[in-house]
Amino acid sequence: MALVWLALILLVAMTVVYVSVSLYFRSVRKERLENEWDAAPPVNDPAARTAHIAAGMAVYRSSLQRRLIALVYVVPVVIIAAVTYVTNAN
Amino acid sequence: MRRVFLIIRVMAIVVVAGFLHYVLPQHDIARVTGTEIIRTDFSGLNRIFYAQADSGNVGSETRDLRLINTSRRASYLFGLVRGGEQVMVYRNEDTGWIWPPFFKFDSSDLQAQAQDLVSTSAAPQWVVVRHYGWRNRFLTIFPNATAMWVVDGPDVRVIPWFNIIFFIFLALAWGFIRLMWRQFRQRTVDPAVTRANETWDGIEASATTNRGRMSRWLETWRRK
Numbered sequence: 001m002a003l004v005w006l007a008l009i010l011l012v013a014m015t016v017v018y019v020s021v022s023l024y025f026r027s028v029r030k031e032r033l034e035n036e037w038d039a040a041p042p043v044n045d046p047a048a049r050t051a052h053i054a055a056g057m058a059v060y061r062s063s064l065q066r067r068l069i070a071l072v073y074v075v076p077v078v079i080i081a082a083v084t085y086v087t088n089a090n
Numbered sequence: 091m092r093r094v095f096l097i098i099r100v101m102a103i104v105v106v107a108g109f110l111h112y113v114l115p116q117h118d119i120a121r122v123t124g125t126e127i128i129r130t131d132f133s134g135l136n137r138i139f140y141a142q143a144d145s146g147n148v149g150s151e152t153r154d155l156r157l158i159n160t161s162r163r164a165s166y167l168f169g170l171v172r173g174g175e176q177v178m179v180y181r182n183e184d185t186g187w188i189w190p191p192f193f194k195f196d197s198s199d200l201q202a203q204a205q206d207l208v209s210t211s212a213a214p215q216w217v218v219v220r221h222y223g224w225r226n227r228f229l230t231i232f233p234n235a236t237a238m239w240v241v242d243g244p245d246v247r248v249i250p251w252f253n254i255i256f257f258i259f260l261a262l263a264w265g266f267i268r269l270m271w272r273q274f275r276q277r278t279v280d281p282a283v284t285r286a287n288e289t290w291d292g293i294e295a296s297a298t299t300n301r302g303r304m305s306r307w308l309e310t311w312r313r314k
Contacts, residue, residue, distance in 0.1 A: 002187040002188050006188055020270060021270075024269070024270045024274075027273050027274075027278075028273060030277075031273075083191070083192070084193040084195075087192055087193050087237065088194065088196045088199075
């Protein structure tokens with residue numbers, strides 16, 4: 001029963017971490033794309049700017065970096081398994 | 091007013107430091123002098139300093155408590171002597187799955203090991219006891235031993251790898267949260283405030299000459 005509680009608490013906590021971390025990385029990526037465009041705009045057209053940012057974000061969505069955020073679910077479980085083993089192994 | 095905030099801040103630091111000191115693992119060099127099992131009736135005062143019943147069992151008001159009696163060498167915290175040579179009694183309880191997260195289920199094994207390591211002062215067998223928690227005679231609470239291993243002599247220095255990694259992780263996490271908060275303010279809060287100001291100013295401009303009161307008020311909340 002305690003194990004179910006642990007799983008539930010971890011799931012909730014790690015979901016909070018996952019959502020905030022992915023929002024942060026997305027925001028940083030978008031800011032970088034905006035700054036890139038604003039530093040040297042190839043054409044003076046707001047629609048082209050929006051398209052440039054949308055294209056950059058599409059690349060980010062399929063990137064490895066975004067997928068690696070899912071590690072926030074994996075790492076705590078691995079750490080708990082390791083600590084449990086080290087504590088109880090004779 | 092500033093003094094009040096200072097007091098609140100100091101109190102918060104003391105509470106957090108005390109919490110970490112209670113929960114993080116520490117190592118003592120000790121000589122096991124015996125083990126015993128006592129029946130324990132917890133009071134409302136000291137109940138929170140004990141773990142729950144062994145992980146496979148059901149909890150009840152009263153239960154037996156495994157104790158490990160030792161004679162302990164002087165221990166240190168940040169290079170300062172914290173306690174001289176003295177007797178120290180450890181409890182030996184399962185922490186189970188939840189709290190504190192030591193995930194200890196082998197209390198019986200540890201008790202058997204402790205019984206095996208009992209020695210006399212004439213022929214001492216020194217061991218390292220990893221534990222968390224506090225000993226307090228007035229509350230009748232004991233630190234919980236989580237592991238024990240034999241060392242050559244009483245002057246061994248144990249490097250607290252876990253605590254080193256823990257504090258590095260804590261510092262990194264703190265830095266990352268600050269970065270995230272700054273990004274959130276810069277990209278989400280500030281533009282929203284600016285938009286709200288513009289709307290408000292538009293309404294106010296037609297009604298009164300006292301323009302930008304809202305934005306000046308908001309300005310007082312910004313970090314200078």
